[in-house]
Amino acid sequence: MKKQAVSKTKRNAAQSRRLFYCLIPFIILCFLFSYFPLHGWIYSFYDYKPPLSLSQCDFVGLKWFKTLFANKTQVAQMIQVMKNTFAMSLLGIATSILPAAFAIFLNEIKCKWFKNLVQTLTTLPNFISWVLVYSVAFSLFTDSGMVNTVLQNMGIITTPIKFLDSDAHTYLWMTLWSMWKGLGWGAIMYLAAIAGIDQELYEAAKVDGANRFQLIKNITVPALAPTFFVLLMMSVANFLNNGMDQYYVFQNAFNKEHIQVLDLYVYNIGMTGSSLSLATAISMLKSIVSVTLLAIVNFVSKKTRGASII
Amino acid sequence: MKKKVVGILLCAALAATTVLTGCGGSDSSSKDTASASDSSDSGSSDELLTVDVYDDQANYQGIQSGWFGKIVKDKFNIELNIIAPNVAGGGDTLFQTRSAAGNLGDIIISSTENGRFKDMVKAGLLMDMTDLLKDKDVMKNYSDAITKANENAGQDGVWGIPSEISSQSPEVSADGIEPMVAAYMRWDAYEAIGCPEIKTLEDWLPIMKQLQEQIPESDSGKKTYALSLFKDWDGSSMVAAKNFCSLYGYNDTGTGFVLAKADGSDFQDITDSDGIYVRALKFLFEANQEGLIDPESTTQNYDILSDKYRDGQILTSLWSYQGPSYYNTTEHKEAGTGFMPAFIEDSAPYTAGCYSEGNAKVVISIGSQAKEPERIAEFIDWLYSPEGVECAGQANGAAGPEGLTWEMDGDKPVLTEFGEKALPSNDVTVPDEWGGGSWKDGVSALNFKTVALVDTDPNTNEPYMETMWSSVLEKNNTALDTSWKEWADGAQTTIEYLENKNALSVAAGTSYTQPEESSDITTLRNQCKTTIVDSSWQMVFASDEDEFNAILKNMQDTVKGLGYEDVLKVDMQNAKDQAAAREQTVEDYNNSNSDDTTTDEETTETPEATEAATETPEADEAA
Numbered sequence: 001m002k003k004q005a006v007s008k009t010k011r012n013a014a015q016s017r018r019l020f021y022c023l024i025p026f027i028i029l030c031f032l033f034s035y036f037p038l039h040g041w042i043y044s045f046y047d048y049k050p051p052l053s054l055s056q057c058d059f060v061g062l063k064w065f066k067t068l069f070a071n072k073t074q075v076a077q078m079i080q081v082m083k084n085t086f087a088m089s090l091l092g093i094a095t096s097i098l099p100a101a102f103a104i105f106l107n108e109i110k111c112k113w114f115k116n117l118v119q120t121l122t123t124l125p126n127f128i129s130w131v132l133v134y135s136v137a138f139s140l141f142t143d144s145g146m147v148n149t150v151l152q153n154m155g156i157i158t159t160p161i162k163f164l165d166s167d168a169h170t171y172l173w174m175t176l177w178s179m180w181k182g183l184g185w186g187a188i189m190y191l192a193a194i195a196g197i198d199q200e201l202y203e204a205a206k207v208d209g210a211n212r213f214q215l216i217k218n219i220t221v222p223a224l225a226p227t228f229f230v231l232l233m234m235s236v237a238n239f240l241n242n243g244m245d246q247y248y249v250f251q252n253a254f255n256k257e258h259i260q261v262l263d264l265y266v267y268n269i270g271m272t273g274s275s276l277s278l279a280t281a282i283s284m285l286k287s288i289v290s291v292t293l294l295a296i297v298n299f300v301s302k303k304t305r306g307a308s309i310i
Numbered sequence: 311m312k313k314k315v316v317g318i319l320l321c322a323a324l325a326a327t328t329v330l331t332g333c334g335g336s337d338s339s340s341k342d343t344a345s346a347s348d349s350s351d352s353g354s355s356d357e358l359l360t361v362d363v364y365d366d367q368a369n370y371q372g373i374q375s376g377w378f379g380k381i382v383k384d385k386f387n388i389e390l391n392i393i394a395p396n397v398a399g400g401g402d403t404l405f406q407t408r409s410a411a412g413n414l415g416d417i418i419i420s421s422t423e424n425g426r427f428k429d430m431v432k433a434g435l436l437m438d439m440t441d442l443l444k445d446k447d448v449m450k451n452y453s454d455a456i457t458k459a460n461e462n463a464g465q466d467g468v469w470g471i472p473s474e475i476s477s478q479s480p481e482v483s484a485d486g487i488e489p490m491v492a493a494y495m496r497w498d499a500y501e502a503i504g505c506p507e508i509k510t511l512e513d514w515l516p517i518m519k520q521l522q523e524q525i526p527e528s529d530s531g532k533k534t535y536a537l538s539l540f541k542d543w544d545g546s547s548m549v550a551a552k553n554f555c556s557l558y559g560y561n562d563t564g565t566g567f568v569l570a571k572a573d574g575s576d577f578q579d580i581t582d583s584d585g586i587y588v589r590a591l592k593f594l595f596e597a598n599q600e601g602l603i604d605p606e607s608t609t610q611n612y613d614i615l616s617d618k619y620r621d622g623q624i625l626t627s628l629w630s631y632q633g634p635s636y637y638n639t640t641e642h643k644e645a646g647t648g649f650m651p652a653f654i655e656d657s658a659p660y661t662a663g664c665y666s667e668g669n670a671k672v673v674i675s676i677g678s679q680a681k682e683p684e685r686i687a688e689f690i691d692w693l694y695s696p697e698g699v700e701c702a703g704q705a706n707g708a709a710g711p712e713g714l715t716w717e718m719d720g721d722k723p724v725l726t727e728f729g730e731k732a733l734p735s736n737d738v739t740v741p742d743e744w745g746g747g748s749w750k751d752g753v754s755a756l757n758f759k760t761v762a763l764v765d766t767d768p769n770t771n772e773p774y775m776e777t778m779w780s781s782v783l784e785k786n787n788t789a790l791d792t793s794w795k796e797w798a799d800g801a802q803t804t805i806e807y808l809e810n811k812n813a814l815s816v817a818a819g820t821s822y823t824q825p826e827e828s829s830d831i832t833t834l835r836n837q838c839k840t841t842i843v844d845s846s847w848q849m850v851f852a853s854d855e856d857e858f859n860a861i862l863k864n865m866q867d868t869v870k871g872l873g874y875e876d877v878l879k880v881d882m883q884n885a886k887d888q889a890a891a892r893e894q895t896v897e898d899y900n901n902s903n904s905d906d907t908t909t910d911e912e913t914t915e916t917p918e919a920t921e922a923a924t925e926t927p928e929a930d931e932a933a
Binding site: 274 | 402403405406409410426429430432433435541605606608609829830832833836837840843844845846847848851867868870871872873
């Protein structure tokens with residue numbers, strides 16, 4: 001410790017070069033996985049047909065970008081897709097308060113083994129892939145699934161309720177599924193933040209006669225606020241990246257109108273419809289919107305909190 | 311200090327591994343070429359050669375095992391590693407990634423439509439087989455078909471060999487005994503309600519309802535349904551609805567939105583409100599209103615549906631390989647229960663004709679990067695030989711290897727005891743000297759028909775398809791068969807029955823392939839396709855007629871807005887070109903056969919064989 005501090009103050013040139021060498025692998029990784037793939041953007045300017053190499057395909061300029069807005073129906077479809085994306089992202093952000101609340105309440109449980117049990121059980125779903133989540137949903141909610149069978153046997157319903165293959169409350173269902181999967185995992189960061197709160201604050205408040213709710217209101221919540229805001233802003237920047245695997249596994253002919261978010265739309269066009277050039281064009285537009293959103297959020301953060309997040 | 315050095319070394323190691331794994335592709339390919347040059351140096355067939363087969367017809371991925379694998383290994387010392395995009399999933403993704411790497415496989419079995427054949431040749435993925443096949447039988451026997459198929463390649467040379475080559479007239483059904491679709495239903499129930507006449511498609515609904523009343527529960531006690539659908543195979547339209555159109559002789563051109571009648575007399579836009587496709591959707595909608603459709607149709611897949619058929623939970627079927635093949639076990643047939651085809655008076659089921667010029671829509675080729683192409687060419691040549699067809703064609707109805715599943719009894723081929731148990735693809739243990747394992751798992755996974763299976767096998771003088779053998783037809787005398795034959799006025803097979811009724815739409819087989827289309831059209835097509843397929847499902851399960859019509863209207867408006875007209879124009883042209891090609895093929899065949907009497911004799915042999923077969927069971931019945 002002491003030695004390091006000394007060398008830092010010396011600002012030894014050899015030392016900083018060595019540190020730079022340590023950094024190199026990560027710079028390479030960052031370049032390989034974040035910047036190198038960007039060269040694929042070139043496909044959006046070509047009429048790319050898979051067995052042929054790019055040099056054998058025609059250069060078409062901005063044609064694919066124009067196709068996106070070629071006619072009213074295209075635009076209407078795009079608007080519907082953006083609506084779905086925004087709706088699900090907004091619902092996601094609106095519910096992002098829940099992991100914080102969950103963490104606070106979990107922290108209040110004094111029985112240690114029970115607390116650990118709850119935490120483990122709620123964190124586990126995060127490690128289950130969406131494909132498996134869907135197969136669980138499938139066995140529970142199809143026409144001959146557990147829920148329908150139980151309801152029918154109890155005489156509550158006569159015809160099975162269509163949970164999966166209907167367009168009713170698609171947004172809500174999707175939000176519930178992602179909450180079930182992500183709640184415990186999302187709470188981990190808040191639990192860490194809570195653990196970092198100075199215990200003397202609590203002791204002092206207790207001496208002053210504060211009850212549990214007052215402790216939460218006046219100490220825990222204010223201490224968690226910075227963490228919450230950073231996470232919130234990052235999720236705003238990721239507004240358009242609300243993932244596709246969840247929606248991919250749950251999509252069908254009946255709910256597609258409301259489940260098709262931007263990433264899924266890109267996949268459906270590019271992979272299922274094999275129009276790779278068009279799909280690239282759409283995802284490029286998406287990146288541009290994401291970067292713009294991030295810049296706006298950063299600006300707002302600077303103005304309001306006095307600290308930028310990037 | 312020492313620690314820091316170690317740290318730096320670790321970092322360097324990490325960086326090195328990252329870079330190395332990043333370039334893994336080129337690394338392994340250089341290894342490949344090294345091994346290829348090694349083996350070509352030695353040039354002996356002693357060494358086991360693993361051949362990667364990129365096969366977009368296959369439904370199995372991995373090393374070919376079991377009895378077929380053993381035959382190939384014993385004969386050629388080749389092991390087939392099948393790469394199947396159907397199994398890998400993700401549509402065209404596997405094709406795209408493999409072709410981007412410049413090596414699809416050593417053997418390539420691929421569809422050629424929409425300019426794919428030309429593109430593969432242009433991209434340098436295929437090998438010119440001209441020299442490799444020069445002295446091979448396949449070239450001697452099928453040079454016309456091969457030349458014809460390679461007209462689409464865009465370059466001179468032999469780049470692919472077409473499939474399903476036949477010596478019969480394009481107007482003879484290539485399906486053997488059962489057409490692509492027919493109105494199969496549970497015969498026991500249909501008989502119990504007195505085999506009522508079905509005048510037209512819609513008349514089938516009340517009968518389906520009665521079937522459901524006759525058999526309210528499946529073998530395992532589940533509620534039965536007349537119809538059950540699945541979505542796995544939906545293409546440009548909902549397959550479940552398109553099948554009903556095929557009952558009336560319509561089919562699409564592969565990817566198009568035009569349904570063409572087999573004889574080329576009618577071409578319909580599938581979104582047309584008065585068209586046959588919308589009629590089929592309406593039929594399914596009404597069936598659903600009546601409670602005839604399995605509510606799980608929207609979520610289940612083909613495998614789940616197959617299990618339902620095995621359990622007897624579904625009472626009608628349009629495909630012979632679904633209802634009949636899953637439910638008509640010997641026990642069921644002997645008890646008089648099972649699927650048999652009824653007849654809708656105004657229908658004319660679609661069946662594909664023989665490809666006298668070969669089917670150029672699916673070809674087999676050698677990959678440009680193939681190791682030891684000579685050995686691969688020998689293997690392909692064998693696939694087209696009678697023995698190759700018998701063995702590799704088993705997946706599609708041929709009998710399998712002589713001596714194991716069948717033998718000659720005098721001048722007629724008969725199934726052995728083992729063959730009767732094992733065919734068509736049952737879970738029966740194969741004797742060890744034939745490779746062991748289960749018969750079913752050992753069947754050729756190539757799923758590639760080299761030669762039409764209704765053609766005559768020179769080794770037996772009967773068709774390759776064992777279900778058409780006179781000895782096999784004679785044995786169709788279970789309670790179920792006899793009762794159906796009585797109803798069918800003595801017809802032996804579905805095809806024969808429909809031919810007698812003059813109600814079989816044979817689409818003449820041609821080497822026509824859909825030409826390349828611009829990528830604008832492809833993009834539009836895919837967008838329209840999604841709308842049409844999704845709307846079709848919604849229409850069938852609509853809550854009332856108003857909703858049905860509203861979804862239909864919405865679908866028509868949406869596709870029109872996207873630019874459907876342009877796509878339709880292309881499809882209509884393709885459908886008409888295909889019809890013209892069919893006419894041309896029939897004409898060519900007839901002309902060439904009037905000059906050449908020997909081939910004529912050959913082609914008439916098969917119908918004779920089946921006719922001969924018709925007589926014998928009658929004698930059986932009398933006895």
